[in-house]
Amino acid sequence: MSITPAPRAYQVVLESIEADLRSGKLAIGDQLPGERALAEQHQISRASVRDAIRVLDVLGLVRTSTGSGPNSGAVIISNPSAGISHALRMHLAAKGINVREIVESRILMETWAAQMNPRNQAHAQQVIDRTAVLIMRMDDPQLSRDAFHRIDAEFHVLLASMAGNSVVETMMESLRNSISQYVSESIPDDESWQPIVRVLRRQHKAIHHAFATNQRERAAQLLEEHITWFYSQTR
Amino acid sequence: MSITPAPRAYQVVLESIEADLRSGKLAIGDQLPGERALAEQHQISRASVRDAIRVLDVLGLVRTSTGSGPNSGAVIISNPSAGISHALRMHLAAKGINVREIVESRILMETWAAQMNPRNQAHAQQVIDRTAVLIMRMDDPQLSRDAFHRIDAEFHVLLASMAGNSVVETMMESLRNSISQYVSESIPDDESWQPIVRVLRRQHKAIHHAFATNQRERAAQLLEEHITWFYSQTR
DNA sequence: TTTCAAAGTGTGGTCTGACCATACTATGTG
DNA sequence: CACATAGTATGGTCAGACCACACTTTGAAA
Known part of the structure; x- marks a missing residue:
């Protein structure tokens, strides 16, 4: 048998x-x-x-x-976030996962990464420099919504990469990817978008400043507020 | 063009x-x-x-x-952990991810889940009851190594499920799946296994007790020690 | 009328063999 | 030596076939 x-x-x-x-x-x-x-x-x-x-x-x-x-x-090759993004995105579409859970997970990982002692100082400094560039690019008033979201995603993933854990980094990227369509759909008109983007820029700068001055706990707290606030604005 | x-x-x-x-x-x-x-x-x-x-x-x-x-x-259907487990496992095999990162992520999520306020009290109580059963089953001295690992995985995933976040639960399950082969290979002989399993049983009981008496911070701390200790024994 | 074995039908799983566009490799010509 | 040309191996796609399987229908026997 x-x-x-x-x-x-x-x-x-x-x-x-x-x-x-x-x-x-x-x-x-x-x-x-x-x-x-x-x-x-x-x-x-x-x-x-x-x-x-x-x-x-x-x-x-x-x-x-x-x-x-x-x-x-x-x-x-090894591009773990490709597969995981696919999976999360489809399960989100199938309602096997909901947005609250994704946001909660993002906060978990981003705040953890922010508070971790960087494994690699040089890389951490590089991240701080590169995020500064991204912040400047997001200041461009001509930037399309989609372009803004792309740079924003890069900003967050880059910060998460400071912890030096590719699983967390991959998850971050995948969560961000899987939810991007939802984000685009939930803020349809440009009128409501303009005030939001101004707040986001300010928050990004505050977060960056906390990292640059090595206030890791404060950075984590600002990140949590940033993410929570943004998702409270969608729908 | x-x-x-x-x-x-x-x-x-x-x-x-x-x-x-x-x-x-x-x-x-x-x-x-x-x-x-x-x-x-x-x-x-x-x-x-x-x-x-x-x-x-x-x-x-x-x-x-x-x-x-x-x-x-x-x-x-919607079985998110299937796809994510697949992906993590393959990337682990390809060395695009290493064991340290997986262990670190497990600790992150399990301790978070332990400290979260359960969204659903009834479910939390159910988890505590069911893990008690699993602990008893792991006491069986006849249990094979593989069977023990299966029940152990169930134990940890169940605890993580208390937080009521399916992304975290899925990740936990996937990390545990993806690494199971590594665990089996790294403790080859039964002689070295016997003393280890005794410690694991004791740790599980302590963790369960902390949950049952609602000492969530202590549970988180014990979980971290448990996971860290176990992986220090592999290889 | 009821029961239940047999035939029918639609499903995914697998195989074979073919053709295409592409990108590199070898060749031969000037 | 330079360079256009023919050759070759690649994955991408297609068409058509057959299989094992699980359910549905049929129809004959009780």
């Missing part, structure tokens, strides 16, 4: 690749064997191999391109 | 389904149209439709099964 429930063909390929990654036989930057070669290796059809590659693609583990040469085919 | 860079065929299907989810035209529990029907709707081949369904499957958004009837085909 209790036979193994017939693993999907593509899962075999996935497991094989995962094992090669763990053992170091495959590493970031390497090319995967061609789809036709993998099909023969595992004695399955190219269609099933393609399933596996497609999964890796969506998960942000490979980048595929046509043509030949060292840059073609499926190349291993 | 600057033509749209030819979206992949499967992405069209994905976007269409995402839009239907947002608009409520599709909801959890619904069946997706059949692959052949979707292919005709979008004027693409069934192979491309399958790509899209495969992605949704891996992301934990649909469950597929063969046969006919109301339970067959692709049915919309």
